[in-house]
Amino acid sequence: MASDTDPDAREEDDAARRRRHRELQRELQKFASEFLIFVTPKGELVAASEYNTLGYAGDEREGHHIAEHIHPDDLPQIFDIIERARRTEGFDESVLARARHVDGSWRLFDARVYDAALRSDLTGAVLRVRDITEDHNAKVRGEGGDADRFLSLAEMLPLGILSADARGWVAFCNAAAEQIFSLPSDLLIGHGWEKAIHEEDRIDVQAAAGQVAATGVAQQVTFRMHRGAVPRWAHAKFVPLVQNDLVTGWIATIEDITDRRRAEGELAHQATHDPLTGVPNRVLLEDRLHQARARLRRDSTSITVLFIDLDGFKAINDTHGHQLGDRVLIEAASRLRAIVRDIDTVARLGGDEFVAVCESLPEDDVDVLVDRVHQALDVRMIIDGSDVRIGASVGVARTSDADGDVNELLALADQAMYRDKQLRKTR
Numbered sequence: 001m002a003s004d005t006d007p008d009a010r011e012e013d014d015a016a017r018r019r020r021h022r023e024l025q026r027e028l029q030k031f032a033s034e035f036l037i038f039v040t041p042k043g044e045l046v047a048a049s050e051y052n053t054l055g056y057a058g059d060e061r062e063g064h065h066i067a068e069h070i071h072p073d074d075l076p077q078i079f080d081i082i083e084r085a086r087r088t089e090g091f092d093e094s095v096l097a098r099a100r101h102v103d104g105s106w107r108l109f110d111a112r113v114y115d116a117a118l119r120s121d122l123t124g125a126v127l128r129v130r131d132i133t134e135d136h137n138a139k140v141r142g143e144g145g146d147a148d149r150f151l152s153l154a155e156m157l158p159l160g161i162l163s164a165d166a167r168g169w170v171a172f173c174n175a176a177a178e179q180i181f182s183l184p185s186d187l188l189i190g191h192g193w194e195k196a197i198h199e200e201d202r203i204d205v206q207a208a209a210g211q212v213a214a215t216g217v218a219q220q221v222t223f224r225m226h227r228g229a230v231p232r233w234a235h236a237k238f239v240p241l242v243q244n245d246l247v248t249g250w251i252a253t254i255e256d257i258t259d260r261r262r263a264e265g266e267l268a269h270q271a272t273h274d275p276l277t278g279v280p281n282r283v284l285l286e287d288r289l290h291q292a293r294a295r296l297r298r299d300s301t302s303i304t305v306l307f308i309d310l311d312g313f314k315a316i317n318d319t320h321g322h323q324l325g326d327r328v329l330i331e332a333a334s335r336l337r338a339i340v341r342d343i344d345t346v347a348r349l350g351g352d353e354f355v356a357v358c359e360s361l362p363e364d365d366v367d368v369l370v371d372r373v374h375q376a377l378d379v380r381m382i383i384d385g386s387d388v389r390i391g392a393s394v395g396v397a398r399t400s401d402a403d404g405d406v407n408e409l410l411a412l413a414d415q416a417m418y419r420d421k422q423l424r425k426t427r
């Protein structure tokens with residue numbers, strides 16, 4: 001090998017390398033309908049057949065890196081197969097990948113990759129490439145008049161449509177799918193559509209699509225999309241494409257259900273929260289109590305319930321009216337939420353009654369929390385210009401029994417609150 005520090009030797013090596021490249025080019029010229037390229041271990045394109053499926057003329061792209069052409073999502077598998085071809089004697093393997101055409105479109109190629117040493121004394125890999133975009137897409141969509149009708153119907157539907165082969169490679173998407181995924185068609189084709197799915201949901205969607213291809217049984221899945229400033233939800237239904245009793249792929253209908261999810265969420269919130277104060281109502285309170293009891297069997301140590309009744313509230317309603325009374329309730333709920341922990345629950349049962357549920361609250365902190373409730377509510381308030389004063393009677397019930405009745409626990413706290421109210425009246 002020539003020395004790296006000898007300019008004449010390096011020039012000699014370069015000349016010899018160029019001669020070998022020209023010889024390889026002459027060999028590749030034999031193929032009239034396929035595009036062959038030689039890739040050095042550094043990834044450079046150093047030789048190509050005259051016929052170029054990417055649309056470039058002659059040796060226009062010689063010396064450029066292969067990464068400039070391959071779709072970013074497909075680069076890892078291309079680099080992997082080229083490296084294995086370079087290192088594995090007799091290597092010969094095929095792979096599907098997308099590459100950018102000179103007109104800017106992404107084309108699908110079937111690339112056969114083999115060790116360059118099989119046919120020359122060069123170190124690197126040879127890619128024998130066929131453009132199969134049209135054939136592949138036609139095969140996935142179907143043939144003849146049925147395909148035309150399918151395309152026409154797909155573009156008319158308000159649902160997104162994806163059509164893929166048995167390997168899950170999407171060959172067709174309609175305009176509605178582009179809008180739902182917020183991606184142009186060239187980025188949806190192949191596995192690009194999966195990139196728009198939220199990372200936490202992607203594995204479920206891929207599993208549903210894979211199961212259809214493997215079993216021929218339709219699957220449905222709901223997922224989030226992370227593209228755009230506003231999170232969006234979609235629902236996909238995958239159905240198999242079957243020919244001669246074999247699953248040849250799947251068709252998926254994609255529906256944007258963001259507005260429906262939002263409406264359902266609003267209805268669920270209305271059903272479980274007090275419309276005036278926004279805190280949980282009795283329905284959600286009982287659910288939280290049941291959840292807390294279940295956690296007693298695992299990681300929680302206790303459940304502490306505070307039953308809180310506002311003193312003097314009726315007088316405020318009678319004197320100042322219900323509108324100001326509502327403002328007092330809103331303020332009271334806000335103050336209660338401010339003094340409990342984030343993991344605790346403050347709920348309104350109705351009227352002027354509130355409940356706080358605290359899990360794993362140290363016993364020594366219970367009296368401290370009760371004092372904080374009094375400090376927050378046994379005060380004068382200036383609300384809408386009116387000077388009002390309320391107080392709070394507080395009852396406490398506590399349990400560590402995972403088999404206890406949560407309604408009984410709530411009733412015990414209620415009874416303790418009435419005892420406290422009588423004591424406060426006496427004082």
